[in-house]
Amino acid sequence: MATLSPSASTLTRPARRSRSGSKGARKYAHLWFVLPGLLFFLAFMIYPALFALYVSTTGWTGLGNEFPFVGLDNFAKALTAPTFYRAASNNLIMFAVILIVQHTIGLFLAVQLNAKPRFMEFYRTVLFLPVIFSLVATGFIWTLMLSPHIGFINPVLKDLGLGFLAKNWLSDITWALPTVIFVQAWQGLGWAVIIYLSGLQNIPEEMTQAAEIDGASAWQTFWRITFPMLSPATTALTILTFIGTFRAFDVVYVLTGPIGSPAGRTDILGTLIYRTAFGAAGQSSADVRMSYAIAMSLIVFGGMAIISGVMIKLLRRREIEG
Amino acid sequence: MNQLIKLLTIGALLASTALPALAQDKTVLTMWHNHPEWKDRVEAILAKFEAENPTIDVQLEEISGPQYNTRINTALAAGEAPDLFLLQPGPDTAAAGKAGYIVELTDKLDVTGLTDAATDAATIDGKVWSVPVLGSYTVGLYYQRQIFADAGLTPPTTMAEFHTVCQALLDKGITPMIAPAQDGVIPAFLYMLLSSSILGAEGFDEIRAGTRKFTDPDVVQAAVELRDMYPCFQEGSLGTPYVEGKALFALGQGAMLEGGSADYAGFTETNPNVDLGVVPFPAVAGGKPSTVTGMEGAYAVNAGSEHVDDAVKFLQWMLSPTAAQMVVDTITLTTTEGVLPADNRVMSEMLTAAQSRDVRVFYEFPETGQVMSIIQANAASLFLGEMSPEDFSASLQAVVAPSTL
Numbered sequence: 001m002a003t004l005s006p007s008a009s010t011l012t013r014p015a016r017r018s019r020s021g022s023k024g025a026r027k028y029a030h031l032w033f034v035l036p037g038l039l040f041f042l043a044f045m046i047y048p049a050l051f052a053l054y055v056s057t058t059g060w061t062g063l064g065n066e067f068p069f070v071g072l073d074n075f076a077k078a079l080t081a082p083t084f085y086r087a088a089s090n091n092l093i094m095f096a097v098i099l100i101v102q103h104t105i106g107l108f109l110a111v112q113l114n115a116k117p118r119f120m121e122f123y124r125t126v127l128f129l130p131v132i133f134s135l136v137a138t139g140f141i142w143t144l145m146l147s148p149h150i151g152f153i154n155p156v157l158k159d160l161g162l163g164f165l166a167k168n169w170l171s172d173i174t175w176a177l178p179t180v181i182f183v184q185a186w187q188g189l190g191w192a193v194i195i196y197l198s199g200l201q202n203i204p205e206e207m208t209q210a211a212e213i214d215g216a217s218a219w220q221t222f223w224r225i226t227f228p229m230l231s232p233a234t235t236a237l238t239i240l241t242f243i244g245t246f247r248a249f250d251v252v253y254v255l256t257g258p259i260g261s262p263a264g265r266t267d268i269l270g271t272l273i274y275r276t277a278f279g280a281a282g283q284s285s286a287d288v289r290m291s292y293a294i295a296m297s298l299i300v301f302g303g304m305a306i307i308s309g310v311m312i313k314l315l316r317r318r319e320i321e322g
Numbered sequence: 323m324n325q326l327i328k329l330l331t332i333g334a335l336l337a338s339t340a341l342p343a344l345a346q347d348k349t350v351l352t353m354w355h356n357h358p359e360w361k362d363r364v365e366a367i368l369a370k371f372e373a374e375n376p377t378i379d380v381q382l383e384e385i386s387g388p389q390y391n392t393r394i395n396t397a398l399a400a401g402e403a404p405d406l407f408l409l410q411p412g413p414d415t416a417a418a419g420k421a422g423y424i425v426e427l428t429d430k431l432d433v434t435g436l437t438d439a440a441t442d443a444a445t446i447d448g449k450v451w452s453v454p455v456l457g458s459y460t461v462g463l464y465y466q467r468q469i470f471a472d473a474g475l476t477p478p479t480t481m482a483e484f485h486t487v488c489q490a491l492l493d494k495g496i497t498p499m500i501a502p503a504q505d506g507v508i509p510a511f512l513y514m515l516l517s518s519s520i521l522g523a524e525g526f527d528e529i530r531a532g533t534r535k536f537t538d539p540d541v542v543q544a545a546v547e548l549r550d551m552y553p554c555f556q557e558g559s560l561g562t563p564y565v566e567g568k569a570l571f572a573l574g575q576g577a578m579l580e581g582g583s584a585d586y587a588g589f590t591e592t593n594p595n596v597d598l599g600v601v602p603f604p605a606v607a608g609g610k611p612s613t614v615t616g617m618e619g620a621y622a623v624n625a626g627s628e629h630v631d632d633a634v635k636f637l638q639w640m641l642s643p644t645a646a647q648m649v650v651d652t653i654t655l656t657t658t659e660g661v662l663p664a665d666n667r668v669m670s671e672m673l674t675a676a677q678s679r680d681v682r683v684f685y686e687f688p689e690t691g692q693v694m695s696i697i698q699a700n701a702a703s704l705f706l707g708e709m710s711p712e713d714f715s716a717s718l719q720a721v722v723a724p725s726t727l
Contacts, residue, residue: 063395063399063414063421064421064423065422066421143563149556149575168557169561171559171560171561172558172561256504256561257505259506259698261504261505261506261561262561263703278392279392279695280699281388281507281510287692288391288395
């Protein structure tokens with residue numbers, strides 16, 4: 001024991017010294033664990049965002065090393081361009097329609113699945129499949145199906161005696177935008193079903209059973225018990241749909257091309273920004289205006305951040321009230 | 323016997339160590355171009371070059387047309403472009419040269435064998451930055467010979483005849499013209515052809531100089547004719563993608579298509595039995611039947627390449643009659659003077675068509691570089707009657723930046 005004591009003290013002393021000598025280090029030790037992620041975030045998120053902000057104040061075309069300072073000209077130009085508002089309004093229409101589809105058809109399908117029908121897994125998989133499809137592949141498949149020359153939708157309609165419903169889906173100025181929105185809605189419906197289904201499965205059965213015992217009809221049970229308890233799912237879905245529709249690009253680009261055919265009727269912010277940044281024709285980059293496209297992107301980003309924030313606040317308040 | 327085996331083993335070992343060394347001596351040149359449908363034909367030309375230059379291996383990557391500019395512009399900005407790459411002559415090449423992305427080739431390449439148009443396209447302010455080694459294209463009017471023969475029709479030479487032919491074909495239930503207008507590129511070429519019929523090369527130079535305008539009453543007629551062609555297009559033309567339209571025409575789903583010499587290879591890939599003829603595009607009243615000509619890109623050498631000399635050697639070989647002959651026989655018209663198609667009737671017809679009235683494509687010039695994108699954006703509105711020919715022409719004139727020629 002006598003021999004152990006000194007050695008024990010010599011062992012503990014440096015440890016005590018290290019603890020007392022690095023009070024600050026101990027307090028902030030956890031930051032070392034955050035550092036790799038922080039560096040990654042700074043390098044791949046913050047730096048590009050700041051660089052984009054800088055480029056948006058220049059006249060950079062996207063090619064070359066000339067960055068002439070133009071101040072806020074690009075922002076002013078975007079905010080006064082009719083094409084910008086036309087694209088934004090198409091996004092808004094797309095958001096409104098898809099939101100309605102998801103909160104009605106999506107909810108209806110989720111309720112049906114929650115009743116645990118036979119082959120529930122199969123139905124759930126089928127409904128969710130479009131979500132995991134490649135967006136470009138989805139666009140191509142629908143382009144082929146809707147084509148008046150090689151597609152099968154119009155011939156099937158004619159064979160069913162519904163020939164009057166056959167349309168030039170993607171070239172008719174009346175039908176092009178609704179068709180594009182339909183494909184987007186179809187592609188995202190699986191999300192709505194899965195989110196609502198998980199919300200429904202979190203509702204304790206005792207609550208609905210108690211309502212039934214109290215004499216509530218199925219309709220009353222749904223509207224008074226189930227639907228209010230789905231508020232968190234409604235909030236999440238609304239916000240995700242808003243962000244998703246204002247970031248839409250792939251499917252629309254494949255369906256109706258870079259100029260929002262026909263005559264700009266399907267032009268959305270994604271396609272407008274893309275063709276401004278990279279051009280609409282393979283033949284020339286003469287119309288490419290990268291800094292202007294970045295300014296438009298930043299306006300969209302800012303607008304989406306503000307609107308999302310307001311929507312979250314309002315929908316959360318509704319959740320609490322509910 | 324044992325000794326023989328030993329010798330063979332030693333020989334094999336030596337060979338196995340020497341071969342990688344030989345392989346390492348081979349220079350690998352990376353190259354991008356924008357016609358995936360030409361892959362086999364271009365690979366055949368590269369194989370010929372590699373056979374004559376065994377120390378150089380050219381690795382080709384094809385990127386489809388609509389994505390090409392995005393890819394190359396991003397790669398250039400990121401410093402990750404290949405050794406050799408296609409750039410569009412004119413504004414794109416000038417910007418890349420100014421930015422120091424590409425090697426100036428003025429004293430490195432002998433371009434005296436190029437045609438006048440190709441020399442003009444390769445030269446910017448007296449300096450050579452890129453060369454159109456994979457040919458040029460001339461755009462005219464393709465027609466299905468069998469459909470025309472069966473209907474007892476001849477290809478139109480004026481727009482008045484075009485409308486007569488259009489009506490005759492419609493009456494027989496045949497789609498007169500395939501015009502895939504989704505991305506607006508085909509309407510842009512149609513307008514270039516119609517306005518070239520009126521302007522000619524001199525008139526186009528006057529547009530560039532600012533002494534003539536797209537809004538001049540006689541030039542506005544080109545927009546009127548473009549609008550009036552719309553009923554002759556296939557059903558759903560405004561939503562038809564370019565590739566689908568070309569395939570429909572190759573498969574005989576329409577009687578005519580505005581197309582370039584470079585499209586022919588694609589038609590035969592889709593339908594080896596396709597039977598086409600080609601003529602200059604019908605004349606607008608007071609004009610002449612016309613064609614427009616552009617370069618199938620021009621190839622530049624990356625300033626950051628470690629193999630500049632080999633890349634230049636490759637480009638020089640591509641300018642030789644051997645390579646030019648392969649280009650014109652298998653892909654499109656050549657940019658090398660005096661090299662004619664050996665056995666390609668359609669290319670020969672295209673060369674004949676270009677003798678009527680040929681004008682360079684507008685987008686290869688800085689003064690009219692943006693005109694094409696405005697046509698793309700506004701053509702559908704013109705077809706649908708949402709924009710008058712006068713307003714359409716004014717929108718084009720608004721982006722012309724005249725210079726002193």
